[in-house]
Amino acid sequence: MLTAYPVHDIRRLETAAIDADPAQDLMQQAAGAVAAVAAEELARRRGRVYGARVLILVGGGNNGGDALFAGARLARRGARVIALGLLGTPHPGGLAALLAAGGRLLDQDQLGQVDLDGFDLGLDGVLGIGGRPGLPDQVAEIARRLDECDVPVVAVDLPSGVDADTGAVPSAAVRATVTVSFGAAKLCEVIEPAKGNCGRIVRIDLGFRPDNAVTAIDVLDEVDLARRWPYPDARSSKYTRGVVGIDAGSTQYPGAGILATHGAVFSGAGMVRFHGGEEARRVLTGALPNVVYAEGRVQAMLYGSGWGDRSDGAEVISRGLDSGLPGVVDADGLQRLPSRGMSADWLLTPHAGELARLLGCDRSEVEADPLTAAHRGADRTGATVLLKGSTQIVAQPGRRSALIAVGGPAWTAQAGSGDVLAGICTTLLAAGVPAQLAGALAASVQAVAAASLPGPVPPQRLAEQVAIVLGRLQPQPPYEVDHEIGRSGDDHGAGRR
Numbered sequence: 155m156l157t158a159y160p161v162h163d164i165r166r167l168e169t170a171a172i173d174a175d176p177a178q179d180l181m182q183q184a185a186g187a188v189a190a191v192a193a194e195e196l197a198r199r200r201g202r203v204y205g206a207r208v209l210i211l212v213g214g215g216n217n218g219g220d221a222l223f224a225g226a227r228l229a230r231r232g233a234r235v236i237a238l239g240l241l242g243t244p245h246p247g248g249l250a251a252l253l254a255a256g257g258r259l260l261d262q263d264q265l266g267q268v269d270l271d272g273f274d275l276g277l278d279g280v281l282g283i284g285g286r287p288g289l290p291d292q293v294a295e296i297a298r299r300l301d302e303c304d305v306p307v308v309a310v311d312l313p314s315g316v317d318a319d320t321g322a323v324p325s326a327a328v329r330a331t332v333t334v335s336f337g338a339a340k341l342c343e344v345i346e347p348a349k350g351n352c353g354r355i356v357r358i359d360l361g362f363r364p365d366n367a368v369t370a371i372d373v374l375d376e377v378d379l380a381r382r383w384p385y386p387d388a389r390s391s392k393y394t395r396g397v398v399g400i401d402a403g404s405t406q407y408p409g410a411g412i413l414a415t416h417g418a419v420f421s422g423a424g425m426v427r428f429h430g431g432e433e434a435r436r437v438l439t440g441a442l443p444n445v446v447y448a449e450g451r452v453q454a455m456l457y458g459s460g461w462g463d464r465s466d467g468a469e470v471i472s473r474g475l476d477s478g479l480p481g482v483v484d485a486d487g488l489q490r491l492p493s494r495g496m497s498a499d500w501l502l503t504p505h506a507g508e509l510a511r512l513l514g515c516d517r518s519e520v521e522a523d524p525l526t527a528a529h530r531g532a533d534r535t536g537a538t539v540l541l542k543g544s545t546q547i548v549a550q551p552g553r554r555s556a557l558i559a560v561g562g563p564a565w566t567a568q569a570g571s572g573d574v575l576a577g578i579c580t581t582l583l584a585a586g587v588p589a590q591l592a593g594a595l596a597a598s599v600q601a602v603a604a605a606s607l608p609g610p611v612p613p614q615r616l617a618e619q620v621a622i623v624l625g626r627l628q629p630q631p632p633y634e635v636d637h638e639i640g641r642s643g644d645d646h647g648a649g650r651r
């Protein structure tokens with residue numbers, strides 16, 4: 155699992171690392187790593203560093219200092235290095251080192267003297283974690299031209315212009331080929347759209363030791379998925395695996411109930427009770443005869459997928475809350491949340507448009523800063539929120555930490571995928587997995603299933619693939635059971651540090 159942190163935490167970790175070992179020079183370590191990555195890029199593209207033309211974009215802070223010291227190292231290996239001073243006064247020590255190594259400094263007015271097309275590599279040292287999002291126009295123009303000319307760019311710590319703390323890219327920003335990230339992952343590395351600006355990420359360990367006070371955004375990988383999935387064991391029964399109740403679909407949208415049921419069955423629910431409409435029942439009787447229609451014990455409920463304009467939705471969800479069981483609210487149910495507020499044991503599964511409607515803002519606002527939007531959705535409703543999209547984020551009310559699901563191909567962006575996902579989420583809640591982890595595991599397994607297929611398939615086929623992926627990932631005996639699962643509402647961090 156990769157953990158990413160906001161800038162204020164990274165600053166604190168940096169101070170602690172320096173206090174622990176005052177003699178170390180973090181800037182030289184950072185510069186050495188940037189120079190090594192830049193040299194690798196040059197060697198791959200042109201065979202050697204000697205004679206390579208390198209352009210450094212230099213801001214007025216320590217990020218520029220790192221880039222200048224890195225440039226000095228490349229110059230000492232025979233690269234022809236030009237630094238372009240863009241914002242403020244360049245780091246004095248870094249500049250002195252570059253000039254001593256034979257590099258040159260140009261200011262913005264001398265930009266006409268350089269042909270951007272002629273460089274083998276760019277180093278982006280304009281802004282690091284001290285940068286505010288966005289770039290002044292002239293800098294943005296240079297970044298755009300480097301991109302246009304296909305000059306590979308190594309970003310120092312992060313691509314200048316992105317919002318390090320949200321993953322937003324509010325205006326023009328550097329598009330890096332590689333980002334050399336120092337000490338700890340920033341949020342911009344794990345959340346789109348900024349993640350797309352980072353290119354390949356090389357992380358350099360600077361001895362940061364995260365403590366319990368940090369706001370951790372944990373990004374699941376396949377290993378976490380396998381370790382934390384509630385696989386049944388020899389003692390399992392259909393009730394320990396969990397009974398899922400599904401109240402989804404309508405005459406208008408019978409397919410949503412059918413697909414949600416596929417999601418629940420193929421992700422391993424012990425039993426599924428279907429409380430949706432007649433049309434869906436007829437299909438399910440033939441397709442999935444294991445589904446039960448009688449009333450009876452249920453351990454988690456799904457509401458809302460394909461409800462259309464169902465008028466009693468708010469009362470139905472309200473009764474679900476009264477029952478004390480955990481529940482999932484998806485799609486049309488999200489517009490019918492009872493006004494009295496929800497519970498953190500409940501999971502809402504909006505896409506950007508649905509969350510925007512809940513928050514009363516534009517969809518573009520949610521897409522530009524999905525992490526903040528997911529937190530706002532959780533705080534506003536009192537429920538846990540799985541925001542679906544290119545980065546799938548699960549936020550809890552009142553907490554700044556979050557989980558991010560394993561990424562997958564965009565094929566899952568199709569009608570019906572959300573219904574399947576809602577069914578998978580409900581299976582996990584019924585098995586006793588806390589809502590935040592349930593949302594992240596469900597989104598992850600669907601993404602891994604989609605990635606394991608050669609191309610697009612209908613959502614019910616994707617549900618079947620979930621079962622295949624779960625089988626492939628299942629830990630083989632002797633089983634390693636993660637006993638932390640299901641113990642508390644915020645256990646996703648257990649064993650992390």
Ligand SMILES: NC(=O)C1=CN([C@@H]2O[C@H](COP(=O)(O)OP(=O)(O)OC[C@H]3O[C@@H](n4cnc5c(N)ncnc54)[C@H](OP(=O)(O)O)[C@@H]3O)[C@@H](O)[C@H]2O)[C@@H](O)CC1
Binds near residue numbers: 164217241283336
């Ligand atoms: N953390 C670590 O462990 C290590 C950190 N290290 C390095 O230090 C970096 C952080 O350095 P930093 O604090 O000096 O800030 P940095 O990002 O260079 O920029 C600040 C300057 O930019 C300016 N400015 C800001 N936004 C702007 C905008 N939109 N448009 C225009 N100007 C803007 C701002 O000026 P202001 O406008 O605020 O007066 C200020 O002058 C970090 O990313 C890493 O590379 C490594 O050396 C060692 C290990």
Ligand SMILES: [K+]
Binds near residue numbers: 279280281282309312
């Ligand atoms: K940078």
